[in-house]
Amino acid sequence: MNASPLQPAQGQDHGQGQTLYGGVTNRRVTVRDIAAAKQRGEKWAMLTAYDALTAGVFDEAGIPVLLVGDSAGNCHLGYETTVPVTMDQMVMLSAAVVRGTKRALVIGDMPFGSYQESPAQAMHNAARLMKEAGVGAVKLEGGERSARSIELLVEAGIPVMAHIGLTPQSVHAFGGYPVQGRGDEAAHQLLRDAKAVQQAGAFAVVLEAVPAELAAQVTEQLAIPTVGIGAGAGTDAQVLVWTDMAGMTAGRVPKFVKQYADLRTVLGNAAKEFAAEVGAGTFPAPEHTFK
Ligand code: KIV
Numbered sequence: 001m002n003a004s005p006l007q008p009a010q011g012q013d014h015g016q017g018q019t020l021y022g023g024v025t026n027r028r029v030t031v032r033d034i035a036a037a038k039q040r041g042e043k044w045a046m047l048t049a050y051d052a053l054t055a056g057v058f059d060e061a062g063i064p065v066l067l068v069g070d071s072a073g074n075c076h077l078g079y080e081t082t083v084p085v086t087m088d089q090m091v092m093l094s095a096a097v098v099r100g101t102k103r104a105l106v107i108g109d110m111p112f113g114s115y116q117e118s119p120a121q122a123m124h125n126a127a128r129l130m131k132e133a134g135v136g137a138v139k140l141e142g143g144e145r146s147a148r149s150i151e152l153l154v155e156a157g158i159p160v161m162a163h164i165g166l167t168p169q170s171v172h173a174f175g176g177y178p179v180q181g182r183g184d185e186a187a188h189q190l191l192r193d194a195k196a197v198q199q200a201g202a203f204a205v206v207l208e209a210v211p212a213e214l215a216a217q218v219t220e221q222l223a224i225p226t227v228g229i230g231a232g233a234g235t236d237a238q239v240l241v242w243t244d245m246a247g248m249t250a251g252r253v254p255k256f257v258k259q260y261a262d263l264r265t266v267l268g269n270a271a272k273e274f275a276a277e278v279g280a281g282t283f284p285a286p287e288h289t290f291k
Helices: 031-040 052-060 087-099 119-133 144-155 168-174 184-200 212-221 263-280
Strands: 044-048 065-068 105-109 137-141 160-165 204-208 226-229 237-240
Touching (some): 052 065, 087 105, 105 119, 119 144, 144 160, 144 184, 160 184, 184 204, 184 212, 212 226
Parallel strands (some): 044 065, 044 237, 065 105, 105 137, 137 160, 160 204, 204 226, 226 237
């Protein structure tokens, strides 16, 4: 029996651990729960979060994995890309998300320039996210090129989620955000990258902006879960940036985004109504006033 997203089942155990949705109620989700979900074919959802309040809402909704993505750069901090995001910012945002949650596995993203120099640099900064923010895992971009760093972190006891395909920290090299893995050579490279991060010990891998058929092939060939974003329905899990998912993002969103709410309109209307009532002198009313 699958746990329904609307009716969370309480801690079902299929002999391979508790289900991610609705199960694991009295402790945090771990990377072992994630591995068990792949074994039993349970699909799961990951959302980004950048603050304690929003993370708490997602945690209560049963989202098992929250990523403090460096998408905070463009979705939270007002930058155009993820490139300017610093380690200090990621530590601060990740710590807030950890404080705001009880159950979700919180993953801290390693920002541009915090791990590319050397495996030792990756170790130093991943340790900051673990010790200062209290995350349960880290994420970094790159396949074969990041394998040695992943290996070192995993050897040190740090769970690592890898991220291949479209890696937004390389926006300037890509000249934008093009779909990756099109054509034979690019598809083979994606598969090599996926196998390299699995071999290095990553517990999961994000596949961003790759053709659905290729993402499904990679998913079939890997023992670790794939987490798709713009990668079709054949991956083990799906991730969306929360501001896209909830309709907070201004302007156009990428083709792969589904907006499940229109928070930007809801919040804007609330602000307008507040301002109008203040202008009209109808707020505060007697019930909002101390005597
Ligand atoms: O930074 C981020 O939010 C991400 C996800 C889109 C996977 O890397």
